[in-house]
Amino acid sequence: MITFKYNCPHCGTENSGFEVRAHYENTGYSNRTIFSILAICNTCCRSIISDIPISDNITNFKKALSSRDNYYNLMDALSHSYVYNINFSPKNQLQTEIPENLPDSVIDELNTAEDLYIQVKAKPHFIKASGNAYRTTLERALCELAENDDRAKLNKRIEKLFETGKLTEGLKDFALRIRALSSEASHTYNDFSLDDLKELRIFTQLFLRYTFTLPAMIPNNSKENVSENKN
Numbered sequence: 175m176i177t178f179k180y181n182c183p184h185c186g187t188e189n190s191g192f193e194v195r196a197h198y199e200n201t202g203y204s205n206r207t208i209f210s211i212l213a214i215c216n217t218c219c220r221s222i223i224s225d226i227p228i229s230d231n232i233t234n235f236k237k238a239l240s241s242r243d244n245y246y247n248l249m250d251a252l253s254h255s256y257v258y259n260i261n262f263s264p265k266n267q268l269q270t271e272i273p274e275n276l277p278d279s280v281i282d283e284l285n286t287a288e289d290l291y292i293q294v295k296a297k298p299h300f301i302k303a304s305g306n307a308y309r310t311t312l313e314r315a316l317c318e319l320a321e322n323d324d325r326a327k328l329n330k331r332i333e334k335l336f337e338t339g340k341l342t343e344g345l346k347d348f349a350l351r352i353r354a355l356s357s358e359a360s361h362t363y364n365d366f367s368l369d370d371l372k373e374l375r376i377f378t379q380l381f382l383r384y385t386f387t388l389p390a391m392i393p394n395n396s397k398e399n400v401s402e403n404k405n
């Protein structure tokens with residue numbers, strides 16, 4: 175039996191254990207043998223496939239593939255002189271998304287939310303924890319926008335940012351909407367679904383892009399022009 179660790183493209187589990195369950199040996203080449211293998215994720219039971227060309231120590235690999243009693247690591251089962259990269263299909267591994275130009279404290283919270291989010295298919299009990307982490311991300315972001323005036327309650331802080339012109343009316347409504355969605359996450363155990371989490375994630379990502387990423391991309395002189403025009 176051959177096993178190995180791999181980031182699962184289906185459930186998002188990092189370094190999930192995989193077992194090679196089936197293989198086909200193609201000997202129709204003069205200088206190598208191509209093994210087509212199918213491996214199963216131990217977390218979600220879904221499969222990935224790959225073609226592995228091998229030119230030496232083929233016997234070792236076949237022994238590892240057919241063994242029922244011993245476990246071999248994939249790279250150990252291959253020759254040490256193995257030079258090919260192994261590409262598995264499908265390749266659509268879930269990735270965390272961190273927009274540019276965020277304050278470090280916001281990145282810390284968002285990393286937690288994203289790490290939990292990409293694993294929720296395998297671990298549905300992460301849905302609520304991930305929702306709470308997006309809420310904390312928003313709180314942190316609003317704190318940064320309010321220059322760390324974190325004494326006020328979140329709703330009041332959002333209103334105050336609107337009054338002082340740091341949030342447009344649209345963004346204020348947006349923030350209150352995220353706030354409502356995420357407080358459902360912290361109070362309701364059964365009603366917060368994966369779809370709610372996906373919506374909350376999109377809102378949070380967009381909010382961060384509007385409030386931090388985009389303003390940082392505007393050159394300083396055009397910001398001055400805007401304030402001059404206001405005056």
Ligand SMILES: [Zn+2]
Pocket residue numbers: 182183184185186187190215216217218219220296
């Ligand atoms: Zn998986």
